[in-house]
Amino acid sequence: LKCTEKYICCLSFQSKSDIISTVEFNHTGELLATGDKGGRVVIFQREQESKNQVHRRGEYNVYSTFQSHEPEFDYLKSLEIEEKINKIRWLPQQNAAYFLLSTNDKTVKLWKVSERDKRPEGYNLKDEEGRLRDPATITTLRVPVLRPMDLMVEATPRRVFANAHTYHINSISVNSDYETYMSADDLRINLWNFEITNQSFNIVDIKPANMEELTEVITAAEFHPHHCNTFVYSSSKGTIRLCDMRASALCDRHTKFFEEPEDPSNRSFFSEIISSISDVKFSHSGRYIMTRDYLTVKVWDLNMENRPIETYQVHDYLRSKLCSLYENDCIFDKFECVWNGSDSVIMTGSYNNFFRMFDRNTKRDVTLEASRENSKPRAILKPRKVCVGGKRRKDEISVDSLDFSKKILHTAWHPSENIIAVAATNNLYIFQDKVN
C-alpha cells in the first residue's frame, strides 16, 4: 500500500445541514456510518460489485438515516446536553442485522439497523390497515403469510446507556469479547455490558479529591484489538496509559505509561495545549498505538514507553502561529488519526481541507485536499503543498492563505482496501485508489 498511489473520488455527499462529527467504517468495510452535530446518523452501504463493470469497484450509497440523539435539558443542573454525535463504533456482525453504538456527551445508544423486505399479510384480527376487526365478523381463519415488499432499512434503538457520566463522553470502544464496551469522559472510564443498561463498572477514575488539584483529563480511550483485558487512554498532558483489567477492578494504576520528554527548546505559552493528545488508536496488529496531538502524529511501540518510535509532522508551519490559533480557538481542534488495514500507512487531517498520509515504510508523505472543486466524480486527487517560506511555487499555497475554518478532523480507512472517508465540515468524501 503506497500512499503515493493516486486516489480518486467516488462519492461526495453533503449533509443537509450539519457538520459531520464522526466517521466510521464497519468491520467489513461494507458500511460507513457518519454522525453529525444535529444528532443524526447516516449510513452508507457499498453496492455489490456488478459483474458488468468489474473495473468499477462498488460505490457507496445512502443506506439508512436516523435521528440518534436529541437535544436534552438537564433540569437539575440547568444545562443543555448537545445532541452532537461524538463517536460511532460498530459491533462485529453476528447475524443479518447491523449494530452500532453512537454517543453524545452523556448517553450511549445501541442501534440495530436491519432490513425488511417482507411483510406479513393476512392477519385475522386486523385488516390491512391495521385496524382491529370485530371478531364477530370473522368466519374463517387463515395463516398470515410473508409477502415481499420494497426494501426498507429500519434503525431501532435497542439499548440506552444513560446517566453514567458526569463529564463529557469523548470515546467509546467495543471490546474484543463483543460483550462489553467502554465509555470514557474527561475524568472517568466506565465498562458496560451490552445487555445491562442500568449499571456500569467504573474502571478508571482520575478525578482528584480536590478538584483544584486537577491537572489533566482523559482525552481518548480504546480497547486492545485482541486482548480483551487491555485498554489504553490518553491524557491532556500528552501521556498514554495502558491498563490491564485483570490487575484490579479500578485501573487507577497503569501497567504501562507512555510519555515523551518535552523538548525544552519548543516551550511556549501553548506547549501544554499542543501536547494534549486528541486521539489514540491501536494498530490492527495490536503492537502499536498511534497518537495525535496538535502538530504531530506519533507511533508508539507497546514495548517502549519512554518515547515514540515514529513522529510525523502534520503541519509544523503552524508552530509559529500558535497565538493566533489560540485566539481563534483552532488550537483546541481535536484531530483524529487512522491506520490503514495493514498498518503501513497512517492518515490524519489538517486545515484548508487538507489531509495527510504518511507511509511508515517508505517514509514518504502526501498532502491531499478534500474539496468540491477537486472532487468531481472520478477526479484524481492532486498532491498539495504548503509553502512555508521563501518563494511560493505555482501550485503551492502559503501558510497565510490557509483557511482555518475548513478543517478535517474526522477520517476513516476501510479495514482492508484503499478506500478512505474524509469529513470536511458538512461534506463527506469517499476516495479510493485508482485501479490501473
Place this chain on the structure above:
Amino acid sequence: MEFKLEAHRIVSISLGKIYNSRVQRGGIKLHKNLLVSLVLRSARQVYLSDPCPGLYLAGPAGIPAPPPQQQPGEPAAGPPAGWGEPPPPAARASWPDTEPQPERPSVSHAPRVGDEVPVTTVTGVGDVLQGGEADATEAAWSRVERSRQAAAREAEGPAGGWGVFPEGSLAARRPCGCPLGGEDPPGTPATTPRTACCCAPRPAEDEPPAPPAVCPRKRGAAGVGGGPAGCPAPGSTPLKKPRRNLEQPPSGGEDDDAEEMETGNVANLISIFGSSFSGLLRKSPGGGREEEEGEESGPEAAEPGQICCDKPVLRDMNPWSTAIVAF
C-alpha cells in the same frame, strides 16, 4: 516588555474564553477550560516575572504608589515574588461551594494577593498605562472587558447587590493598610479566619452601577468565623463590606479610578486566577484549611450545579464573573 504585553494579551484572551465557556451550549467543557487555565497560568507567570519597571511604577516619581499598601512582610515592589505562589487555601476555600450563582464574587484571595504584590501594581498600572505606554494592551483589555459588561449586567440580576465588581472590587482591592490583608505569606494556608479586611474597596464609594466589593462571598456553610458578615478570607473584602469598610481609601483620586480599574484589573485578575491554579502550582494538597470541610463538599456539590464545571473551572468562573458582572 514585549513579553509582558503579549502575556497581558493572552491573559485577556484566556479570560474571555473562560467567560464564554459559561454560556456556550452543552455546558462548560472541562478539558478546554483546563487548557485555557494552563495558558493563563503561564501567561501570568511571564507577566509577573517580566521585570519591566514601567508597569509597576505608581506614576510620578516611580515610587511605588500608595504607600500604605505594603503589608508588613510583604514583598516590596518587586513583582513576582508573592505572585508566583499559590494563594492560601483559605482564600480559595471561601469560594462559594454551595452558592448557586456563580456571579458571587469569590475572589477572596484577590485582595491579599493583591496586597502582596505591590499595590503599586494596581494603582500604578492605571497611572502608568494612562501614560499610553500600554495603550495597546489597555485597549485590548478594555475591549475584552467591555464585551463582558453586557453579559455581566445580565448576570447581575440574581446577584443583586452582591454580584459583580470586577473593576470595582479589583480596584478596591488595592492593598489597604489593613493589617489583615496579606499577612499570610503566599502559599501558607490561612489557618485563622480573618476578620474581614476593613479596607473598603474604593468602589464602596463609587458604587453606583457595580456593587463593589469583591467579597469572597460569605462563606456560607463553611463559614469561617470572624469577619463581619463572615467575610472569609484574609484580606478579602467582604461582599457587603464595601460600604462599611471605608477605612482605607485607595490612593489616587476618584478620577483615577476609571482608568485604574480597567488596567489595574489585569494585575488583579491575574492574582485572582492565581489562586485558582493552586492545584496546578502545588504538587501536594494544601493543608490546614479551615474551610476544608465545606470545601470538600464543594466538588460534589459543584457537580450537580454545573455539569463539567468543577472546581478549577468554578474557581475561574466566580472571580471572573464578578469581574465581568461588574462592568
